[in-house]
Amino acid sequence: MADDADGHDIEVHLDRLLAERGMTLTELAQRVGVTNVNLSVLKNGRAKAIRFTTLTRICAVLRCQPGDLLSYRPAPPADNS
Template identity: 70%
Template sequence: MPPEEDHRVTVHLDRLLAQREMTLTELADRVGITLANLSVLENGRARAIRFSTLTALCDVLRCQPADLFTVEPPS
């Protein structure tokens, strides 16, 4: 497994929330996860995400996983 500092995944949760005029607190309530855990994901500090959480985020935000995440090319 690569070291954590090598992860190049960018999370676009802030952009999706702005487009949908939704707060992080509202999303946390609708998805059923804690605000703290959602904040860790939003800030790019999450080490993993459960498929059930990803599915719930996509359902609430009406998006696809590729709308939430991108992987930056290696430098």
């Protein structure tokens, strides 16, 4: 089980992808058709879910695969000694 406050071990790499493409979060939000706030929540790792339609549009605009945007990083096991 994840030990972070959000209950998941998914990392979002939106900052890196935006920097690599010279794009702002505001520009991406406009091109994807979502609010800046919703993308900011995703970018900062606070999102609880993402719609496949939104993920599809992000990937289309950024020309990437979902695995470029998201990765699973399991938390190390807790030391219960």
